[in-house]
Structure formats: structure tokens, C-alpha cells
Amino acid sequence: xxxxxxxxLQPRGCTNLKLRQLTRRVTQHYDAEMGAIGLKTTQYSLLxxxxxxxxxxxxxxxxxxxxxxxxxxxxLKPLVAAGWVVxxxxxxxxxxxxGITDEGRAMRAxxxxxxxxxQTRLNEKLGSDRVAALHAMVDELMLLLEAxxxxxxxxxxxxxx
Numbered sequence: 456x457x458x459x460x461x462x463x464l465q466p467r468g469c470t471n472l473k474l475r476q477l478t479r480r481v482t483q484h485y486d487a488e489m490g491a492i493g494l495k496t497t498q499y500s501l502l503x504x505x506x507x508x509x510x511x512x513x514x515x516x517x518x519x520x521x522x523x524x525x526x527x528x529x530x531l532k533p534l535v536a537a538g539w540v541v542x543x544x545x546x547x548x549x550x551x552x553x554g555i556t557d558e559g560r561a562m563r564a565x566x567x568x569x570x571x572x573x574q575t576r577l578n579e580k581l582g583s584d585r586v587a588a589l590h591a592m593v594d595e596l597m598l599l600l601e602a603x604x605x606x607x608x609x610x611x612x613x614x615x616x
Contacts, residue, residue, distance in 0.1 A: 489570065539558055539559030540554065
């Protein structure tokens with residue numbers, strides 16, 4: 456996939472910093488709306504993924520959310536404590552499964568109305584065309600930044616061979 460041609464602009468400043476600033480601002484926007492029902496955006500996202508994909512292993516959930524497993528474990532704790540998510544027995548004694556409870560589904564449904572309001576307000580503030588372009592660019596960049604296949608590990612010319 457070839458990246459879309461962009462105007463000849465030179466980046467100024469740190470890309471990581473700029474993205475983190477944008478992410479913080481967008482998160483604040485969503486969290487302000489989600490806070491009305493006592494949820495953070497990250498908690499709503501977790502409830503939504505578990506509802507859609509679950510029950511599933513924590514590692515599979517972390518992979519689907521492109522999240523570090525230890526971060527997932529930390530973020531699941533308040534959802535489990537609230538009774539919205541359960542960590543149950545997996546297929547063997549060593550594995551666990553993450554599932555959503557009826558209370559979790561009810562909270563997610565309530566939270567979804569607030570999320571939609573936050574989304575609508577953000578689209579209005581930024582403009583739907585800009586938001587759609589942002590989504591397309593993020594999707595494209597995520598593909599470009601995917602970790603390369605680990606072919607080099609088995610290559611005899613590799614310094615690790």
C-alpha cells in the first residue's frame with residue numbers, strides 16, 4: 456500500500472509529543488461526557504470490546520485492543536470490582552476468560568448514549584470531513600507502523616544466528 460501523496464510540508468517538532476497532545480485533548484473531551492455516568496473512556500472501550508468479542512482470553516483481548524497485557528489487567532480491575540466484567544475459568548486451570556455481566560451490558564448501553572453525544576459534538580467541533588480524514592490517516596499509518604514479520608530471527612546471516 457502506497458501512502459497518499461501529501462503536500463510538501465516539513466515536520467516541525469516532535470511527532471510523538473504532537474500526537475500525545477492531541478490524544479490527551481480528545482480523551483478529555485470524551486471523558487467529560489462519559490464522566491456524567493461515572494465511566495472513563497477507556498472503561499467504556501473495554502466494556503464494548505468484551506461485549507462484542509467475549510468471552511475471550513485476556514491476551515486475545517489485549518491483542519484486539521492493541522494494548523499491553525499488563526495495562527489491560529490494570530484497566531480490568533475496576534470493571535471487575537464494579538461487577539460489570541468477570542474473570543472466569545478458561546479451558547484449563549491456567550487460563551482465564553474475560554466476560555461481560557448483565558450489569559456490564561446495561562452500563563455499556565447507558566454509556567453508549569454518552570459516547571455518541573461526545574462523538575457528535577467532536578464531529579461538529581472539528582468538522583466531519585476532518586474527522587473522517589483523521590480516521591483514514593490513522594488507519595493508514597497503523598498499517599505502515601505494524602511490526603515487521605520476524606523473518607530475520609531464522610536468517611543464518613542474522614547477527615543473532
